[in-house]
Amino acid sequence: MVAAMTDLDLNLLDALDALLSEGSVTGAARKLGLSASAMSRTLTRLRNATGDPLLVRAGRGLVPTPRAIELRDVVHALVRDVRTVLKPPTGEIDMAELDRVFTIRASEGFVEMFCGPLVAGIASAAPRVRLRFAPKPDKNAEPLRAGQIDLEIGVLGVSAPEMRTRLIFRDRFVGAARTGHPLLSGAITPERYAACRHVAASRRGAFTGPVDAALADLGLSRDTMVVVPGFSDALRIARQSDLIALVPGLGFRRKAPGAEGICTFPLPVPTPEIAVSAIWHPRMDADPAHRWLRETVIGICQKMVPDS
Template identity: 35%
Template sequence: MSRTTQLEHLDLNLLVLFRHLLVERSVSKVAEVLGLSQPAVSNALSRLRKALGDELFIRTPAGMVPTPFADQLAGSVTEALGMIHAALNQRSAFDPRASDRSFVLSMTDIGEIYFLPGLMEALREQAPGVTLSTFRQNTADLRATMEAGQVDLAIGLLPDLKAGFFQRRLFKQRYVCMVRKGHRLDRRRISLADFSAAEHLMVISSGTGHGQVDEILRRRGIERRVALTVPHFVAVGHILQATDLVATVPERLADRMKQPFGLVAVPHPADLPEVGINMFWHAKYHRDPANQWLRGLVFERFGG
Protein backbone atom coordinates (compact mmCIF):
# COMPACT_ATOMS: atom_id res chain seq x y z
CA MET A 1 0.00 0.00 0.00
CA SER A 2 1.33 3.46 -0.90
CA ARG A 3 2.19 5.84 1.87
CA THR A 4 0.11 9.02 2.36
CA THR A 5 1.55 12.12 4.04
CA GLN A 6 -1.00 14.25 5.88
CA LEU A 7 -0.42 18.00 5.67
CA GLU A 8 -1.37 18.54 9.30
CA HIS A 9 1.62 16.38 10.24
CA LEU A 10 4.07 18.41 8.15
CA ASP A 11 5.74 21.66 9.23
CA LEU A 12 5.65 24.18 6.36
CA ASN A 13 9.13 25.35 7.35
CA LEU A 14 10.45 21.94 6.35
CA LEU A 15 9.30 22.58 2.79
CA VAL A 16 11.03 25.97 2.84
CA LEU A 17 14.20 24.15 3.90
CA PHE A 18 13.65 21.62 1.10
CA ARG A 19 13.45 24.42 -1.48
CA HIS A 20 16.67 26.00 -0.22
CA LEU A 21 18.48 22.66 -0.37
CA LEU A 22 17.40 22.28 -3.99
CA VAL A 23 19.18 25.54 -4.79
CA GLU A 24 22.18 25.49 -2.46
CA ARG A 25 22.95 21.72 -2.35
CA SER A 26 24.71 22.36 0.98
CA VAL A 27 23.55 22.09 4.60
CA SER A 28 26.03 24.78 5.69
CA LYS A 29 24.90 27.23 3.00
CA VAL A 30 21.23 26.68 3.85
CA ALA A 31 22.04 27.24 7.52
CA GLU A 32 23.68 30.55 6.58
CA VAL A 33 20.77 31.65 4.39
CA LEU A 34 18.14 30.78 7.03
CA GLY A 35 20.15 32.05 9.99
CA LEU A 36 20.22 28.62 11.65
CA SER A 37 22.93 26.34 12.97
CA GLN A 38 24.07 23.41 10.85
CA PRO A 39 22.79 20.89 13.45
CA ALA A 40 19.37 22.59 13.32
CA VAL A 41 19.25 22.23 9.51
CA SER A 42 20.43 18.61 9.69
CA ASN A 43 17.77 17.86 12.31
CA ALA A 44 15.06 19.49 10.19
CA LEU A 45 16.17 17.49 7.14
CA SER A 46 16.00 14.32 9.22
CA ARG A 47 12.41 15.16 10.22
CA LEU A 48 11.45 15.80 6.60
CA ARG A 49 13.02 12.53 5.49
CA LYS A 50 11.04 10.68 8.12
CA ALA A 51 7.79 12.46 7.21
CA LEU A 52 8.16 11.74 3.48
CA GLY A 53 9.82 8.34 3.73
CA ASP A 54 12.70 9.19 1.42
CA GLU A 55 16.36 10.26 1.79
CA LEU A 56 15.58 13.32 -0.41
CA PHE A 57 19.24 14.42 -0.61
CA ILE A 58 22.34 12.23 -0.85
CA ARG A 59 25.71 13.60 0.27
CA THR A 60 28.28 13.44 -2.56
CA PRO A 61 31.58 15.19 -3.37
CA ALA A 62 29.51 17.55 -5.53
CA GLY A 63 27.18 18.45 -2.65
CA MET A 64 23.75 17.29 -1.54
CA VAL A 65 22.25 15.72 -4.66
CA PRO A 66 18.44 15.29 -4.77
CA THR A 67 16.99 11.81 -5.10
CA PRO A 68 14.56 11.03 -7.94
CA PHE A 69 11.68 11.54 -5.50
CA ALA A 70 13.05 14.96 -4.49
CA ASP A 71 13.36 15.92 -8.17
CA GLN A 72 9.75 14.81 -8.64
CA LEU A 73 8.64 17.03 -5.75
CA ALA A 74 10.75 20.06 -6.70
CA GLY A 75 8.43 21.77 -9.18
CA SER A 76 5.22 21.28 -7.20
CA VAL A 77 6.71 22.31 -3.86
CA THR A 78 8.35 25.41 -5.33
CA GLU A 79 5.16 26.47 -7.08
CA ALA A 80 3.06 25.85 -3.96
CA LEU A 81 5.40 27.93 -1.79
CA GLY A 82 5.35 30.67 -4.42
CA MET A 83 1.54 30.72 -4.36
CA ILE A 84 1.50 30.92 -0.56
CA HIS A 85 4.05 33.75 -0.63
CA ALA A 86 1.98 35.64 -3.20
CA ALA A 87 -1.24 35.15 -1.23
CA LEU A 88 0.34 36.40 2.00
CA ASN A 89 1.83 39.41 0.24
CA GLN A 90 -1.10 40.28 -1.97
CA ARG A 91 -0.78 43.68 -3.64
CA SER A 92 -3.12 45.70 -5.79
CA ALA A 93 -2.97 45.25 -9.55
CA PHE A 94 0.10 46.71 -11.21
CA ASP A 95 -0.54 49.95 -13.14
CA PRO A 96 2.39 50.41 -15.54
CA ARG A 97 1.44 53.97 -16.53
CA ALA A 98 1.50 55.14 -12.92
CA SER A 99 4.45 53.07 -11.74
CA ASP A 100 8.01 54.23 -11.10
CA ARG A 101 9.19 50.65 -10.52
CA SER A 102 12.76 49.70 -11.45
CA PHE A 103 13.06 46.19 -12.92
CA VAL A 104 16.28 44.19 -13.08
CA LEU A 105 16.89 41.80 -15.98
CA SER A 106 19.66 39.22 -16.24
CA MET A 107 20.96 38.87 -19.79
CA THR A 108 24.19 38.65 -21.74
CA ASP A 109 25.63 41.32 -23.98
CA ILE A 110 23.77 39.60 -26.84
CA GLY A 111 20.54 40.14 -24.92
CA GLU A 112 21.36 43.79 -24.30
CA ILE A 113 21.99 44.37 -28.01
CA TYR A 114 18.90 42.49 -29.16
CA PHE A 115 16.26 43.13 -26.47
CA LEU A 116 16.95 46.49 -24.85
CA PRO A 117 16.18 48.86 -27.77
CA GLY A 118 12.74 47.29 -28.23
CA LEU A 119 12.06 47.11 -24.50
CA MET A 120 12.93 50.76 -23.98
CA GLU A 121 10.60 51.72 -26.82
CA ALA A 122 7.82 49.63 -25.22
CA LEU A 123 8.36 51.28 -21.84
CA ARG A 124 8.21 54.74 -23.42
CA GLU A 125 4.82 53.82 -24.88
CA GLN A 126 3.28 51.87 -22.00
CA ALA A 127 5.15 52.68 -18.77
CA PRO A 128 7.08 55.97 -19.01
CA GLY A 129 8.01 55.98 -15.31
CA VAL A 130 9.40 52.43 -15.26
CA THR A 131 13.17 51.96 -15.52
CA LEU A 132 15.39 48.97 -16.30
CA SER A 133 18.84 47.78 -15.34
CA THR A 134 20.71 44.67 -16.45
CA PHE A 135 22.65 42.17 -14.44
CA ARG A 136 25.10 39.40 -15.35
CA GLN A 137 25.90 36.44 -13.08
CA ASN A 138 26.83 32.81 -13.17
CA THR A 139 23.89 30.42 -12.89
CA ALA A 140 24.52 29.43 -9.26
CA ASP A 141 24.45 33.04 -8.03
CA LEU A 142 21.58 33.92 -10.34
CA ARG A 143 19.33 31.37 -8.62
CA ALA A 144 19.83 33.04 -5.24
CA THR A 145 19.39 36.62 -6.49
CA MET A 146 16.19 35.74 -8.36
CA GLU A 147 14.73 33.96 -5.32
CA ALA A 148 15.56 37.04 -3.23
CA GLY A 149 13.74 39.26 -5.73
CA GLN A 150 16.91 41.14 -6.72
CA VAL A 151 16.52 40.02 -10.35
CA ASP A 152 13.04 39.98 -11.86
CA LEU A 153 13.63 38.07 -15.10
CA ALA A 154 16.44 36.19 -16.78
CA ILE A 155 16.48 35.98 -20.56
CA GLY A 156 18.74 33.83 -22.68
CA LEU A 157 20.15 30.37 -23.22
CA LEU A 158 20.31 29.13 -19.61
CA PRO A 159 20.04 25.32 -19.58
CA ASP A 160 21.01 25.03 -15.89
CA LEU A 161 18.19 27.23 -14.57
CA LYS A 162 15.60 24.53 -13.76
CA ALA A 163 14.34 23.61 -10.27
CA GLY A 164 12.33 26.39 -8.69
CA PHE A 165 11.83 28.37 -11.89
CA PHE A 166 9.21 28.85 -14.55
CA GLN A 167 10.25 29.45 -18.14
CA ARG A 168 8.64 30.43 -21.41
CA ARG A 169 10.11 30.06 -24.87
CA LEU A 170 10.54 33.36 -26.70
CA PHE A 171 11.97 32.06 -29.97
CA LYS A 172 14.37 29.59 -31.59
CA GLN A 173 17.27 30.65 -33.74
CA ARG A 174 20.16 29.23 -35.70
CA TYR A 175 23.80 30.27 -35.82
CA VAL A 176 25.17 31.98 -38.91
CA CYS A 177 28.56 33.06 -40.22
CA MET A 178 29.14 36.82 -40.19
CA VAL A 179 31.70 38.77 -42.22
CA ARG A 180 32.17 42.30 -43.52
CA LYS A 181 30.65 43.27 -46.87
CA GLY A 182 33.08 42.53 -49.67
CA HIS A 183 34.76 39.69 -47.78
CA ARG A 184 35.72 36.74 -49.99
CA LEU A 185 33.05 34.71 -48.12
CA ASP A 186 30.38 37.35 -48.81
CA ARG A 187 28.25 35.04 -50.94
CA ARG A 188 25.04 33.03 -50.73
CA ARG A 189 26.67 29.86 -49.43
CA ILE A 190 30.10 28.81 -48.22
CA SER A 191 31.64 25.35 -48.01
CA LEU A 192 33.10 23.69 -44.95
CA ALA A 193 36.51 23.85 -46.64
CA ASP A 194 36.23 27.64 -47.05
CA PHE A 195 34.96 27.95 -43.49
CA SER A 196 37.91 25.99 -42.08
CA ALA A 197 40.46 27.86 -44.20
CA ALA A 198 39.30 31.30 -43.02
CA GLU A 199 40.64 33.10 -39.97
CA HIS A 200 38.09 33.22 -37.17
CA LEU A 201 36.97 35.40 -34.31
CA MET A 202 35.85 33.11 -31.47
CA VAL A 203 33.65 34.30 -28.62
CA ILE A 204 33.81 32.49 -25.28
CA SER A 205 30.68 33.70 -23.51
CA SER A 206 30.89 32.22 -20.00
CA GLY A 207 27.70 31.53 -18.07
CA THR A 208 25.63 30.86 -21.21
CA GLY A 209 24.95 27.88 -23.44
CA HIS A 210 26.56 29.46 -26.50
CA GLY A 211 29.75 27.53 -25.86
CA GLN A 212 27.96 24.45 -27.20
CA VAL A 213 28.72 25.67 -30.73
CA ASP A 214 32.44 25.21 -30.24
CA GLU A 215 31.86 21.78 -28.72
CA ILE A 216 29.69 20.67 -31.65
CA LEU A 217 32.30 21.82 -34.17
CA ARG A 218 35.01 19.92 -32.27
CA ARG A 219 32.92 16.74 -32.12
CA ARG A 220 32.34 16.89 -35.86
CA GLY A 221 36.05 17.34 -36.51
CA ILE A 222 35.55 20.78 -38.07
CA GLU A 223 38.69 22.81 -37.51
CA ARG A 224 38.98 26.60 -37.40
CA ARG A 225 41.98 28.87 -37.59
CA VAL A 226 41.16 31.03 -34.57
CA ALA A 227 43.08 34.29 -34.85
CA LEU A 228 41.30 36.17 -32.05
CA THR A 229 39.37 35.11 -28.96
CA VAL A 230 37.22 37.52 -26.93
CA PRO A 231 35.03 36.95 -23.83
CA HIS A 232 31.88 38.67 -25.10
CA PHE A 233 29.90 39.52 -28.23
CA VAL A 234 29.68 43.29 -27.81
CA ALA A 235 32.89 44.00 -29.78
CA VAL A 236 32.17 41.55 -32.61
CA GLY A 237 30.68 44.15 -34.98
CA HIS A 238 33.60 46.54 -34.58
CA ILE A 239 36.16 43.77 -35.12
CA LEU A 240 34.52 42.19 -38.17
CA GLN A 241 34.01 45.58 -39.77
CA ALA A 242 37.75 46.24 -39.83
CA THR A 243 39.17 42.75 -40.47
CA ASP A 244 38.82 39.66 -42.66
CA LEU A 245 37.81 37.51 -39.68
CA VAL A 246 34.72 35.28 -39.64
CA ALA A 247 32.49 34.89 -36.56
CA THR A 248 29.83 32.32 -35.71
CA VAL A 249 26.97 34.22 -34.05
CA PRO A 250 23.23 33.78 -33.29
CA GLU A 251 21.14 34.91 -36.25
CA ARG A 252 19.13 37.54 -34.34
CA LEU A 253 22.31 39.18 -33.13
CA ALA A 254 23.49 39.15 -36.75
CA ASP A 255 20.30 40.93 -37.80
CA ARG A 256 21.04 43.72 -35.32
CA MET A 257 24.68 44.13 -36.43
CA LYS A 258 24.32 44.05 -40.22
CA GLN A 259 23.37 47.65 -40.93
CA PRO A 260 25.35 49.53 -38.25
CA PHE A 261 28.62 47.76 -39.08
CA GLY A 262 28.27 46.99 -42.78
CA LEU A 263 28.22 43.22 -42.27
CA VAL A 264 26.54 40.25 -43.95
CA ALA A 265 25.36 36.92 -42.59
CA VAL A 266 25.45 33.66 -44.53
CA PRO A 267 24.07 30.23 -43.60
CA HIS A 268 26.49 28.20 -41.52
CA PRO A 269 28.06 25.33 -43.50
CA ALA A 270 28.13 23.10 -40.39
CA ASP A 271 24.32 23.02 -40.20
CA LEU A 272 24.30 23.76 -36.48
CA PRO A 273 21.11 22.99 -34.51
CA GLU A 274 18.63 25.65 -33.51
CA VAL A 275 18.75 26.91 -29.92
CA GLY A 276 15.87 28.12 -27.79
CA ILE A 277 15.97 31.50 -26.06
CA ASN A 278 13.75 31.46 -22.98
CA MET A 279 12.49 33.85 -20.33
CA PHE A 280 12.91 32.63 -16.72
CA TRP A 281 11.34 33.76 -13.45
CA HIS A 282 11.34 32.38 -9.92
CA ALA A 283 8.23 30.50 -8.82
CA LYS A 284 8.06 32.78 -5.78
CA TYR A 285 7.02 35.66 -8.07
CA HIS A 286 4.88 33.69 -10.50
CA ARG A 287 1.70 35.49 -9.40
CA ASP A 288 3.24 38.87 -8.65
CA PRO A 289 1.27 41.44 -10.75
CA ALA A 290 4.35 43.51 -11.67
CA ASN A 291 6.32 40.44 -12.70
CA GLN A 292 3.36 39.15 -14.70
CA TRP A 293 3.12 42.47 -16.55
CA LEU A 294 6.83 42.49 -17.36
CA ARG A 295 6.72 38.91 -18.65
CA GLY A 296 3.74 39.77 -20.82
CA LEU A 297 5.51 42.80 -22.24
CA VAL A 298 8.63 40.82 -23.14
CA PHE A 299 6.63 38.04 -24.77
CA GLU A 300 4.44 40.51 -26.66
CA ARG A 301 7.51 42.15 -28.17
CA PHE A 302 9.77 39.15 -28.75
CA GLY A 303 7.72 35.95 -28.54
CA GLY A 304 7.22 33.75 -31.52
Protein backbone atom coordinates in the same frame (compact mmCIF):
# COMPACT_ATOMS: atom_id res chain seq x y z
CA MET B 1 7.09 18.37 27.20
CA VAL B 2 7.15 19.24 23.49
CA ALA B 3 3.63 19.71 22.10
CA ALA B 4 2.38 17.43 19.35
CA MET B 5 2.22 19.00 15.89
CA THR B 6 -1.57 18.64 15.90
CA ASP B 7 -1.72 21.09 18.84
CA LEU B 8 -0.04 23.89 16.86
CA ASP B 9 -1.81 26.71 15.07
CA LEU B 10 -0.58 29.25 12.58
CA ASN B 11 -1.16 32.12 14.99
CA LEU B 12 1.83 30.90 16.96
CA LEU B 13 4.05 31.68 13.96
CA ASP B 14 2.99 35.32 14.02
CA ALA B 15 3.65 35.51 17.75
CA LEU B 16 7.03 33.80 17.44
CA ASP B 17 8.03 36.13 14.61
CA ALA B 18 7.08 39.17 16.70
CA LEU B 19 8.90 37.89 19.79
CA LEU B 20 12.09 37.09 17.89
CA SER B 21 12.10 40.38 15.98
CA GLU B 22 11.22 42.58 18.97
CA GLY B 23 13.26 40.67 21.56
CA SER B 24 10.73 41.40 24.29
CA VAL B 25 7.28 40.33 25.44
CA THR B 26 6.10 43.93 25.74
CA GLY B 27 7.32 44.90 22.27
CA ALA B 28 5.80 41.80 20.66
CA ALA B 29 2.49 42.41 22.45
CA ARG B 30 2.42 46.00 21.22
CA LYS B 31 3.22 44.91 17.66
CA LEU B 32 0.36 42.40 17.58
CA GLY B 33 -2.12 44.49 19.56
CA LEU B 34 -2.21 42.09 22.52
CA SER B 35 -1.78 42.53 26.24
CA ALA B 36 1.58 41.72 27.79
CA SER B 37 0.01 38.93 29.85
CA ALA B 38 -1.53 37.33 26.75
CA MET B 39 1.83 37.45 24.97
CA SER B 40 3.52 35.98 28.03
CA ARG B 41 1.12 33.03 27.92
CA THR B 42 1.82 32.65 24.20
CA LEU B 43 5.55 32.57 24.90
CA THR B 44 4.91 29.72 27.33
CA ARG B 45 3.05 27.83 24.62
CA LEU B 46 5.90 28.42 22.18
CA ARG B 47 8.44 27.16 24.68
CA ASN B 48 6.40 23.99 25.10
CA ALA B 49 6.03 23.60 21.33
CA THR B 50 9.71 24.11 20.49
CA GLY B 51 11.24 22.55 23.58
CA ASP B 52 13.44 25.64 23.97
CA PRO B 53 13.20 28.71 26.28
CA LEU B 54 13.64 30.97 23.19
CA LEU B 55 14.03 34.20 25.24
CA VAL B 56 15.75 34.23 28.64
CA ARG B 57 16.24 36.91 31.26
CA ALA B 58 19.46 38.97 31.12
CA GLY B 59 19.33 41.80 33.63
CA ARG B 60 16.24 43.84 32.87
CA GLY B 61 15.83 42.51 29.36
CA LEU B 62 15.54 39.27 27.43
CA VAL B 63 18.10 37.69 25.12
CA PRO B 64 17.49 35.00 22.47
CA THR B 65 18.82 31.49 22.87
CA PRO B 66 20.95 29.96 20.11
CA ARG B 67 17.86 28.08 18.93
CA ALA B 68 15.90 31.33 18.73
CA ILE B 69 18.64 32.95 16.67
CA GLU B 70 18.61 29.95 14.35
CA LEU B 71 14.84 30.16 13.96
CA ARG B 72 14.53 33.93 13.51
CA ASP B 73 15.03 34.20 9.75
CA VAL B 74 13.26 30.90 9.06
CA VAL B 75 10.18 31.96 11.02
CA HIS B 76 10.12 35.40 9.38
CA ALA B 77 10.20 33.77 5.93
CA LEU B 78 7.48 31.32 6.93
CA VAL B 79 5.20 34.11 8.16
CA ARG B 80 5.77 36.04 4.95
CA ASP B 81 4.98 32.96 2.84
CA VAL B 82 1.86 32.12 4.87
CA ARG B 83 0.58 35.65 4.43
CA THR B 84 1.21 35.43 0.71
CA VAL B 85 -0.68 32.14 0.47
CA LEU B 86 -3.63 33.38 2.53
CA LYS B 87 -3.75 36.85 1.01
CA PRO B 88 -6.90 37.36 -1.09
CA PRO B 89 -6.29 38.05 -4.78
CA THR B 90 -5.91 41.70 -5.64
CA GLY B 91 -7.67 43.49 -8.46
CA GLU B 92 -6.17 45.06 -11.55
CA ILE B 93 -2.88 46.92 -11.18
CA ASP B 94 -3.08 50.68 -11.41
CA MET B 95 -0.27 51.07 -13.93
CA ALA B 96 -0.11 54.84 -13.43
CA GLU B 97 0.63 54.26 -9.73
CA LEU B 98 2.89 51.20 -10.00
CA ASP B 99 6.17 52.38 -8.46
CA ARG B 100 8.74 49.60 -8.64
CA VAL B 101 12.26 48.85 -9.82
CA PHE B 102 12.64 45.74 -11.98
CA THR B 103 16.07 44.24 -12.67
CA ILE B 104 16.43 42.42 -15.97
CA ARG B 105 19.54 40.36 -16.67
CA ALA B 106 20.33 39.93 -20.35
CA SER B 107 23.25 39.71 -22.75
CA GLU B 108 24.81 42.78 -24.29
CA GLY B 109 23.40 41.80 -27.69
CA PHE B 110 19.86 41.55 -26.36
CA VAL B 111 20.14 44.95 -24.66
CA GLU B 112 21.48 46.53 -27.86
CA MET B 113 18.64 45.14 -29.94
CA PHE B 114 15.62 45.29 -27.66
CA CYS B 115 16.15 47.77 -24.82
CA GLY B 116 14.94 50.80 -26.80
CA PRO B 117 11.48 49.40 -27.63
CA LEU B 118 11.22 47.79 -24.18
CA VAL B 119 11.94 51.04 -22.36
CA ALA B 120 9.53 52.97 -24.58
CA GLY B 121 6.73 50.43 -24.15
CA ILE B 122 7.13 50.12 -20.38
CA ALA B 123 7.48 53.88 -19.85
CA SER B 124 4.30 54.47 -21.83
CA ALA B 125 2.27 51.93 -19.85
CA ALA B 126 3.77 52.48 -16.39
CA PRO B 127 5.60 55.83 -16.14
CA ARG B 128 6.75 55.29 -12.54
CA VAL B 129 8.37 51.91 -13.20
CA ARG B 130 12.17 51.92 -13.40
CA LEU B 131 14.31 49.34 -15.17
CA ARG B 132 17.79 48.15 -14.32
CA PHE B 133 19.56 46.08 -16.99
CA ALA B 134 22.19 43.89 -15.35
CA PRO B 135 25.08 42.21 -17.18
CA LYS B 136 25.00 38.48 -17.71
CA PRO B 137 28.46 37.05 -17.09
CA ASP B 138 27.16 33.45 -16.82
CA LYS B 139 24.03 31.30 -16.37
CA ASN B 140 24.24 31.24 -12.57
CA ALA B 141 20.69 31.08 -11.20
CA GLU B 142 21.55 32.23 -7.67
CA PRO B 143 20.68 35.93 -8.32
CA LEU B 144 17.20 34.81 -9.42
CA ARG B 145 16.83 32.64 -6.33
CA ALA B 146 18.04 35.46 -4.08
CA GLY B 147 15.68 38.01 -5.62
CA GLN B 148 18.52 40.15 -6.99
CA ILE B 149 17.23 39.58 -10.54
CA ASP B 150 13.53 39.80 -11.38
CA LEU B 151 13.64 38.51 -14.94
CA GLU B 152 16.37 36.92 -17.02
CA ILE B 153 16.46 36.71 -20.80
CA GLY B 154 18.52 33.93 -22.30
CA VAL B 155 19.03 30.18 -22.40
CA LEU B 156 18.14 28.25 -19.25
CA GLY B 157 21.08 26.60 -17.51
CA VAL B 158 20.88 22.94 -16.49
CA SER B 159 21.48 23.85 -12.82
CA ALA B 160 18.14 25.63 -12.37
CA PRO B 161 15.34 23.11 -13.01
CA GLU B 162 12.90 24.91 -10.70
CA MET B 163 12.86 28.12 -12.73
CA ARG B 164 9.82 29.13 -14.74
CA THR B 165 10.45 29.76 -18.44
CA ARG B 166 8.56 30.94 -21.48
CA LEU B 167 9.98 30.85 -24.98
CA ILE B 168 10.38 34.26 -26.60
CA PHE B 169 12.00 33.35 -29.91
CA ARG B 170 14.30 30.87 -31.60
CA ASP B 171 17.49 31.71 -33.44
CA ARG B 172 20.47 30.08 -35.13
CA PHE B 173 24.11 30.97 -35.48
CA VAL B 174 25.39 32.30 -38.77
CA GLY B 175 28.84 33.04 -40.08
CA ALA B 176 29.91 36.67 -40.47
CA ALA B 177 32.72 38.10 -42.60
CA ARG B 178 33.70 41.53 -43.81
CA THR B 179 32.28 42.69 -47.11
CA GLY B 180 34.57 41.45 -49.90
CA HIS B 181 36.07 38.60 -47.87
CA PRO B 182 37.52 35.87 -50.16
CA LEU B 183 35.35 33.22 -48.48
CA LEU B 184 32.25 34.92 -49.91
CA SER B 185 33.43 34.57 -53.53
CA GLY B 186 32.29 30.99 -53.95
CA ALA B 187 30.33 28.14 -52.38
CA ILE B 188 31.01 28.04 -48.65
CA THR B 189 31.87 24.42 -47.95
CA PRO B 190 32.93 22.98 -44.61
CA GLU B 191 36.48 22.71 -45.94
CA ARG B 192 36.70 26.36 -47.06
CA TYR B 193 35.06 27.53 -43.83
CA ALA B 194 37.46 25.51 -41.65
CA ALA B 195 40.47 26.77 -43.63
CA CYS B 196 39.79 30.37 -42.51
CA ARG B 197 40.96 31.88 -39.25
CA HIS B 198 38.23 32.71 -36.75
CA VAL B 199 37.22 34.96 -33.85
CA ALA B 200 34.98 33.43 -31.17
CA ALA B 201 32.68 35.12 -28.66
CA SER B 202 32.58 33.42 -25.27
CA ARG B 203 31.96 34.79 -21.78
CA ARG B 204 33.89 31.79 -20.45
CA GLY B 205 36.85 32.37 -22.77
CA ALA B 206 36.32 29.07 -24.63
CA PHE B 207 38.08 28.59 -27.97
CA THR B 208 35.71 25.83 -29.10
CA GLY B 209 31.95 25.32 -29.30
CA PRO B 210 29.19 23.47 -31.17
CA VAL B 211 30.51 24.42 -34.60
CA ASP B 212 33.84 22.80 -33.74
CA ALA B 213 32.07 19.58 -32.77
CA ALA B 214 30.20 19.59 -36.10
CA LEU B 215 33.45 20.15 -38.00
CA ALA B 216 35.16 17.37 -36.04
CA ASP B 217 32.45 14.95 -37.21
CA LEU B 218 33.73 15.65 -40.74
CA GLY B 219 37.36 15.28 -39.74
CA LEU B 220 37.91 19.03 -39.88
CA SER B 221 39.00 21.67 -37.40
CA ARG B 222 39.17 25.46 -37.49
CA ASP B 223 41.82 27.86 -36.25
CA THR B 224 40.32 30.23 -33.68
CA MET B 225 42.84 33.02 -33.28
CA VAL B 226 40.93 35.32 -30.91
CA VAL B 227 38.31 34.92 -28.15
CA VAL B 228 36.33 37.98 -27.02
CA PRO B 229 33.54 38.35 -24.42
CA GLY B 230 30.69 39.42 -26.71
CA PHE B 231 29.33 39.15 -30.24
CA SER B 232 29.66 42.88 -30.90
CA ASP B 233 33.39 42.57 -30.16
CA ALA B 234 33.66 39.65 -32.57
CA LEU B 235 31.88 41.62 -35.31
CA ARG B 236 34.18 44.59 -34.78
CA ILE B 237 37.21 42.37 -35.34
CA ALA B 238 35.65 40.58 -38.34
CA ARG B 239 34.84 43.91 -39.99
CA GLN B 240 38.49 45.02 -39.78
CA SER B 241 40.25 41.74 -40.59
CA ASP B 242 39.92 38.46 -42.46
CA LEU B 243 38.76 36.59 -39.34
CA ILE B 244 35.36 34.90 -39.50
CA ALA B 245 32.88 35.46 -36.66
CA LEU B 246 30.06 33.24 -35.41
CA VAL B 247 27.02 35.25 -34.27
CA PRO B 248 23.26 34.86 -33.76
CA GLY B 249 21.43 35.48 -37.02
CA LEU B 250 18.62 37.55 -35.52
CA GLY B 251 20.77 40.65 -35.20
CA PHE B 252 21.17 40.85 -38.95
CA ARG B 253 17.50 40.34 -39.66
CA ARG B 254 16.89 43.29 -37.30
CA LYS B 255 19.85 45.37 -38.59
CA ALA B 256 21.43 45.44 -35.16
CA PRO B 257 24.15 47.97 -34.29
CA GLY B 258 27.53 46.81 -35.56
CA ALA B 259 26.18 44.97 -38.62
CA GLU B 260 27.41 47.54 -41.12
CA GLY B 261 30.18 46.33 -43.43
CA ILE B 262 29.44 42.70 -42.55
CA CYS B 263 27.99 39.93 -44.70
CA THR B 264 26.45 36.86 -43.13
CA PHE B 265 26.10 33.36 -44.51
CA PRO B 266 24.53 30.07 -43.38
CA LEU B 267 26.99 27.82 -41.63
CA PRO B 268 28.09 24.86 -43.76
CA VAL B 269 27.63 22.52 -40.77
CA PRO B 270 24.59 22.00 -38.50
CA THR B 271 24.57 23.66 -35.06
CA PRO B 272 21.94 23.52 -32.30
CA GLU B 273 19.07 25.96 -32.33
CA ILE B 274 19.16 28.81 -29.80
CA ALA B 275 15.98 29.00 -27.70
CA VAL B 276 15.84 32.42 -26.01
CA SER B 277 13.42 32.46 -23.09
CA ALA B 278 12.16 34.65 -20.29
CA ILE B 279 13.25 33.07 -17.00
CA TRP B 280 12.01 33.86 -13.50
CA HIS B 281 11.84 32.31 -10.05
CA PRO B 282 8.57 30.52 -9.23
CA ARG B 283 7.91 32.73 -6.21
CA MET B 284 7.14 35.54 -8.68
CA ASP B 285 4.45 33.56 -10.54
CA ALA B 286 1.47 35.10 -8.77
CA ASP B 287 2.86 38.60 -8.36
CA PRO B 288 0.62 40.80 -10.57
CA ALA B 289 3.32 43.40 -11.25
CA HIS B 290 5.85 40.75 -12.24
CA ARG B 291 3.28 39.04 -14.42
CA TRP B 292 2.69 42.34 -16.21
CA LEU B 293 6.46 42.84 -16.64
CA ARG B 294 7.13 39.47 -18.20
CA GLU B 295 4.07 39.60 -20.45
CA THR B 296 5.14 43.05 -21.64
CA VAL B 297 8.74 42.01 -22.30
CA ILE B 298 7.72 38.83 -24.10
CA GLY B 299 5.07 40.62 -26.16
CA ILE B 300 7.37 43.43 -27.32
CA CYS B 301 10.19 41.04 -28.23
CA GLN B 302 7.91 38.68 -30.15
CA LYS B 303 6.40 41.61 -32.02
CA MET B 304 9.90 42.57 -33.13
CA VAL B 305 10.74 39.04 -34.34
CA PRO B 306 7.42 37.62 -35.62
CA ASP B 307 9.12 35.19 -38.01
CA SER B 308 11.40 33.61 -35.40
